[in-house]
Amino acid sequence: xxxxxxxxxxxxxxxxxxxxxxxxxxxxxxxxxxxxxxxxxxxxxxxxxxxxxxxxxxxxxxxxxxxxxxxxxxxxxxxx
Amino acid sequence: xxxxxxxxxxxxxxxxxxxxxxxxxxxxxxxxxxxxxxxxxxxxxxxxxxxxxxxxxxxxxxxxxxxxxxxxxxxxxxxxxxxxxxxxxxxxxxxxxxxxxxxxxxxxxxxxxxxxxxxxxxxxxxxxxxxxxxxxxxxxxxxxxxxxxxxxxxxxx
Numbered sequence: 001x002x003x004x005x006x007x008x009x010x011x012x013x014x015x016x017x018x019x020x021x022x023x024x025x026x027x028x029x030x031x032x033x034x035x036x037x038x039x040x041x042x043x044x045x046x047x048x049x050x051x052x053x054x055x056x057x058x059x060x061x062x063x064x065x066x067x068x069x070x071x072x073x074x075x076x077x078x079x080x
Numbered sequence: 081x082x083x084x085x086x087x088x089x090x091x092x093x094x095x096x097x098x099x100x101x102x103x104x105x106x107x108x109x110x111x112x113x114x115x116x117x118x119x120x121x122x123x124x125x126x127x128x129x130x131x132x133x134x135x136x137x138x139x140x141x142x143x144x145x146x147x148x149x150x151x152x153x154x155x156x157x158x159x160x161x162x163x164x165x166x167x168x169x170x171x172x173x174x175x176x177x178x179x180x181x182x183x184x185x186x187x188x189x190x191x192x193x194x195x196x197x198x199x200x201x202x203x204x205x206x207x208x209x210x211x212x213x214x215x216x217x218x219x220x221x222x223x224x225x226x227x228x229x230x231x232x233x234x235x236x237x
Contacts, residue, residue, distance in 0.1 A: 006140055007210030008221040053208070056143035072140060072208075076224035079137070079168060079209025080121055080180055080200060 001067055003034070006074035012044045027052050028061045030071060049076055084110075086185075087163040088152045092144050094171040097181055106163045106185045113162035117192040118183040119200055125175045127222075133214050137170045137179070140208035144168070147207045155184070155198055159191040166199065168209065198235055205232040 001020040010016050024030040031052075035042040044050075053072045054063050065071060087109050091097070099120060106116050123135045152164045162185035169179055182199045186192040211222040 004140070006208065007138055007212075010138075011221075053140070053143060056140070056146050058206075072143070074140070074208065075210065075221070077205065077208050078211045078222045078224055079139070079207050080204035080228075 001030075001065070002070045003030070004070065004072040006072060007078075008075050009044055009050065009073055012040060023067055025064060026061070027054065027059070027063050027065055027071065030065060031061065031073075045073065047075075050074070051076065084160075084162075086152075086156050086161040088149065088156070089163070089165040089167075090145055090148045090152065091165075091167045092139060092141075092148070093167070093169060096169070096178060097167045099178070099181065102165055102167065102181055102183055106165060106183045109163040109185065113185040113187055115187065115189040115192040116183065116185045117189070117196040118181065119196050120178055121180040121200075123173050123175050123177050123179060127213060130213075130215055132175065133216065134175065135173045135179070136212040136214065136219070137168075137173065138210045138212070139168075139170050143208050148203065151199055151202050151206065154202075155195045158198065159186060159195045161186050161191065161195055164195070164199070166203070168203070168207070170209070201228075201231045201235065204228045 003018050003020055005013055005015055022033060024033050031045050035045050051058055051074055054065055055070055125132055148166050155164060165183040167181040182196055184192045184195045205228055213220045213222055
């Protein structure tokens with residue numbers, strides 16, 4: 001499972017990408033797993049502003065995920 | 081209604097773009113289209129009262145192109161368009177540099193105006209880009225604006 005972080009979230013966590021051996025069944029379960037990595041993870045990922053994309057499509061936190069999925073967490077987008 | 085698939089050009093790049101060339105691409109694509117509307121976004125020297133010296137743009141490679149292509153296809157279904165070009169730059173940009181270009185051609189002006197606005201409104205709220213402002217000796221991630229959300233929402237009403 002490939003996990004990506006972008007923008008301010010990437011900077012706060014100091015990580016752009018990581019691979020996970022565990023297999024959480026939903027985005028929510030994945031977030032819980034990551035939040036347990038430390039206080040900054042807990043704080044950054046618990047923000048209501050954080051968005052998630054599974055395989056490059058924005059979706060809800062209760063979305064089911066699979067071993068080969070690409071999951072990205074990021075703040076609200078600000079392009080243009 | 082003109083039944084045709086528009087020429088869609090999506091570019092996400094570090095390098096600058098030449099406005100005139102992009103206009104020519106839209107203009108010369110097909111002579112049945114009599115209207116072109118283009119929008120260009122630039123790096124401003126001030127934001128929310130703060131003096132800005134530059135802008136850093138990050139994106140999500142792969143998803144960005146997918147979202148922009150999807151937006152262009154949505155616009156093609158809503159309006160009868162000849163060509164759509166969306167260019168967005170990434171990386172470090174200085175004041176007054178070009179950030180984004182959206183250009184649309186259609187038979188008559190109203191469709192091109194509307195489609196261009198639609199594309200910009202959704203690009204701002206859907207495409208995975210993040211801006212970091214560089215000020216005197218400090219950097220700040222830009223937060224989303226309520227006005228951008230409202231601008232996109234008005235299309236779904």
